Amino acid sequence: MFAEFYTSRLSGTTLEKLEGVLEKKITVLSRSEVESGDVILKAAETGKTGFLVPGDPLISTTHIALRIDAKQRGIETRVVHNTSINSAAPGLSGLFNYKFGASSSIPFPSEGYRPDSFYHVASENKKRGLHTLLFLDIKDRLMTVNEALKILLDIERDKGLNVARNDSIVVGLGCVGSETPVFIAGRINDLISRDFGPVPHVLIMPGELHFMEEEYLKEFGGL
């Protein structure tokens, strides 16, 4: 039984608890071990092999590539679906699921490299009244909602497409799926200094709000 936690992190449980429930020893693989696929496929060639990932499997491109590899080597695979941030974030925030446009990721900017495609995705969605789910980067550490908002304001200052102004309403979520998720809705200039609890965090930029969505954000998100 293998697992990887680099495409996301476990929240609300531990490796030990998982081993207890499954009554199996779990070997955690590194990013390169997952990407090469060798360890998992070698095991799967000789016996029944499980590979645990956080969230719904095959949401990450790496897992899609791995399943294709397995098929081409004649290894039969089966997917057991799981709760994913892709449905839990709309669910927890009360924002209507069918009003979410394309999602995107906010990467950590670095010296001379400041990607902004997520900003344009959010802008396109907003033009059509749609919400945007933004995943936050995971490197040696996980990006917080606060950092993500600063990055958005910086890009807004340059591009000026009216996507992320100081008074824009946004929704920050933390530890979704755990017993104590954080759900805060408000203006960017208020949320930028709020505490969203332990990472992982995600950020939602709402489009047009239906009155029931607005009511939900007020009742549960403190808008």
Added chain:
Amino acid sequence: MFAEFYTSRLSGTTLEKLEGVLEKKITVLSRSEVESGDVILKAAETGKTGFLVPGDPLISTTHIALRIDAKQRGIETRVVHNTSINSAAPGLSGLFNYKFGASSSIPFPSEGYRPDSFYHVASENKKRGLHTLLFLDIKDRLMTVNEALKILLDIERDKGLNVARNDSIVVGLGCVGSETPVFIAGRINDLISRDFGPVPHVLIMPGELHFMEEEYLKEFGGL
């Protein structure tokens, strides 16, 4: 412990199995009982109450309204997330999750009433290269992929936006989340007569395909 199965159907398990796992008797509520909320909220005012729904809770507007009602009556609620077709469909089909635009639903047409907003949602997504997840109507029975494709071709004939031609590639999924899901990719004129197994079904209209998405559709969906 209550449950409803009118926003979707159970697949891959039975009510009896659920009762066995939970070691509790489950009362299945009708649509009107869920929408009025009375039965559940009355029970919740006097004791710990569970409400089971298929998929991730709060994806359906009815559940959002119910949680707002509970809050306003001073009843504390907690959401336990679950696998949803919203992430399982991208997962199973190998289509990249972040490339899904807004989703929509195909209703059963009736005498003098033939809604087509889902067609325009698919058209808007397609213009941007994005995929569209289409939920199929649930009335006294559940719509099949085959019926959905016929409806789409009918609308295409009228509107002509080049969304659903005979040779357009589509993906049909059946019984997602069960041990024997159906996943077939192909041209509409081929898929319209194929068997997608027991309902529930969903339909995906892909936008531009990345080479890895195409490979996955070929390896697993028989494209």
